[in-house]
Amino acid sequence: MFKLRTYIQKLGKALMGPLSIIVASGLLLGIVSILQNPTLVGESFAHATVVQTFVGGVQAVVGTMFGLLPILFAISVAIGMSREDKEIAAFSVVIAFILFHVVINYLLQLKGITAESTTVDQLMSDGLSQIKAVETSNMYETLLGTFTYRMGVFGGIIAGLWTAMIHNRYHTKQLPTALSFFSGNRFVPIMIVVTIPFVSIASFLIWPFVNTAINALGGLIGKSGVIGTFLYGFSERLLIPTGLHHVLNQLIRFTPIGGTAMIDGETVSGALSIFNAELAAPVKDMDILRNATRFLTQGTHPFMVFGLPAACYAMYKTSYLAQRPKVKGMLIAAAATCFLTGITEPIEFAFIFISPILWVFHAFMAGLSFMLMNLFGVAVGNAGGGFIDLAIFGILQGTYTRWYLVVALGLVYAVAYYFVFKYVIEKFDVKTPGRSNDDVLEDEEEESTENDLGKLILQGLGGADNIQEIDNCISRLRLVLKDTALIDEKLLKKTGSMGIVKINDTNLQVVYGGQVEYATRSLKMEIKRN
Known part of the structure; x- marks a missing residue:
């Protein structure tokens, strides 16, 4: 069972590979779509030959990437x-x-x-109904x-x-x-x-x-309508500690499980693929667009841009006075990363393992956010989730996205997250950052060099002989060790880790957030030196 779970987690991480390319392509497509919005840039600029040529070139490149x-x-x-x-x-x-x-x-x-022989016209001439002909034709592609x-x-x-x-x-x-x-x-x-x-x-x-x-x-x-949207958002956040949310996300974003639509005569599958194809279409079909975005970042903005940063503030306000100067920088960095890019794990790993109440509350609020955005008919897409996505694919696209409803709900979420986190932390004495009396939060030395960081991580992992495989995803250092019992959790936390996940006796994940690439490189360089 452990091996199967490890295998699926490794597959989930592997499926993340193309996402950075697709997100970057989507951002580029979102920017050029702004240039086509006469309301924002004016009729003469939007229809200028140079602009249209540039937009057409970008759409061709992005379309090829999705192909x-x-x-x-x-x-x-x-x-x-x-x-x-x-x-x-x-x-x-x-x-x-x-x-x-x-x-x-x-x-x-x-x-x-x-x-x-599989074109719709040919199949209809062979006696199939139009609906059956379309279904059959869509089974194939070049x-x-x-x-x-x-x-x-x-x-x-x-x-x-x-x-x-x-x-x-x-x-x-x-x-x-x-x-x-x-x-x-x-x-x-x-x-x-x-x-x-x-x-x-x-x-x-x-x-x-x-x-x-x-x-x-x-x-x-x-x-399933809004119920299905709620269940997606709720389960996606519940799966965060396991890493299996990556599998769920990719299935929704790039396969027919996330929907199928006909755009400009082409069949497109997957919520993110449909969104980008519709964004590049000369005339937008709002029904298709809103149906695709119900599984995308419009559901994450209220808790990523507003809710979790407010939770960080609650953690700061409930930290011990003597430790506030030590956690302030860490919480500000985590909140800013979440706000701008939608990378949430440095915040989530500060509470999900020590407070089931806050974990379930967070998952419920995520599901509710997806459901409400769907009910309100919001149309903000992409796969990031931070303010950058909200600005490019919401605010700058115009009022048809109904981005203002995201902001309105987000403000409510900020208040709810702050007071719920503050109440639960104080009521149940949850040991969030700054509320622990151990020596993890001792005065840190001056900024570590890459060599120093690599040495500390290596020591925390039980030495080079204990490491079998090293990899990383967007926010986690993923390791296969000979024995996870040999790790030093306090030492790993001193390296900047926001959380540690023991999958089984040999598989370990260390959460570094946006610093994960730096941490991975430092560890690999230190191992080469040994």
């Missing part, structure tokens, strides 16, 4: 799930991904299924020039997982002397070429049933 999502997921999963020589896995998965769909294309051709099943990111995940499995098993394989040239890493692409056709055949037979189930689940979520 590459399946192979981006394949590469990210292969790298994330491979233990060593990750660059070889990345090389091999490109081969796997292309061959995977080429074989499916060949099998489709054997059944007489081609791009020409991906990187190859006609295949419309598997989206699932196809990339399948290719990535298979490649990682083959790579982990064969990248150290030694062949007989006569064939030694093909040993080791060179053997991995060979095994991919030999085995991936069998994966394609299995997928060819199984995918139609999987596709039906996924579409049915997406339809169920779509029909």
Whole structure:
């Protein structure tokens, strides 16, 4: 059970790989969409030839990036799930991904299924109703020039997982002397070429049933209305300590579970994909836009931009007077990061493990926020959640987004979070930052160098011999250790950690928030020096 949980967590982290590219592309798309808003920039500027040319170029680039999502997921999963020589896995998965769909294309051709025979017009001429013809046509797509099943990111995940499995098993394989040239890493692409056709055949037979189930689940979520939106927001926050919220988010953002829509004659699946496609469309369909954004950042802004920073203030106000100077900078940094970018874990890990009441309250408020934004018909999207997203995709887009309702609810959330946190912390003596008498909050030395930080983290983790794997996501240092019992939690907290999660006896996560890249690099450099 522990191994399965660890595997899913590792997969969740791997699925985060393409997100930074997609979020950046979405931000660029949001900025250029502002240039097309006559209300903000004026009619003459919005319709100027130079502006239109620039906007068209950006939309072409961003559209291409979203079209590459399946192979981006394949590469990210292969790298994330491979233990060593990750660059070889990345090389091999490109081969796997292309061959995977080429074989499916060949099998489709054997059944007489081609791009020409699956157009809506052709299917209707063959006797299908318009609705059935559209449903059937949407089962297929042309991906990187190859006609295949419309598997989206699932196809990339399948290719990535298979490649990682083959790579982990064969990248150290030694062949007989006569064939030694093909040993080791060179053997991995060979095994991919030999085995991936069998994966394609299995997928060819199984995918139609999987596709039906996924579409049915997406339809169920779509029909569940505000209840489904509440459950998504509530469960997404409850899963934060486990890291499994990444899996849930990516399924909603990039697969039919998050919805399917027809935009400019193209079928688009996933809430974030639909939002960006609709944002780039010449004429926006507000029903499609609002239906997609109900799972996006409009539901997170009230508690990320307003609620959690107010919770930080409550933690500061309830801290002991002698310790306030020591926690002030930490809480301000955590609140500012959350406010601007939507990275919440440095704040959340200050209370979720020590106060179930505050954890459930926070999850409930998240679900309620998603539900209310849906009820109010707000249309603010993207995947960040901080003020940057609210400004670009809400305020600067115009009043059609109803961003002012986000701000109004956010102000209510700020008051609610402050008073609830203050009451619970004082009533139950919750040991949030600044309320502990241990020596974690001793006077810190002057600013540590990267070498000093790496040494402290390494010591806190039980030394180099205790570390098997090092990785990180947006806010957490993810480790596979020989024994998590050897760690020194007090020492790790002195390195700037906001929380520690022991998954099992060997898997550990240390929360650093926005400093996680710096912490990871420092640790890796220190290990190289030892």
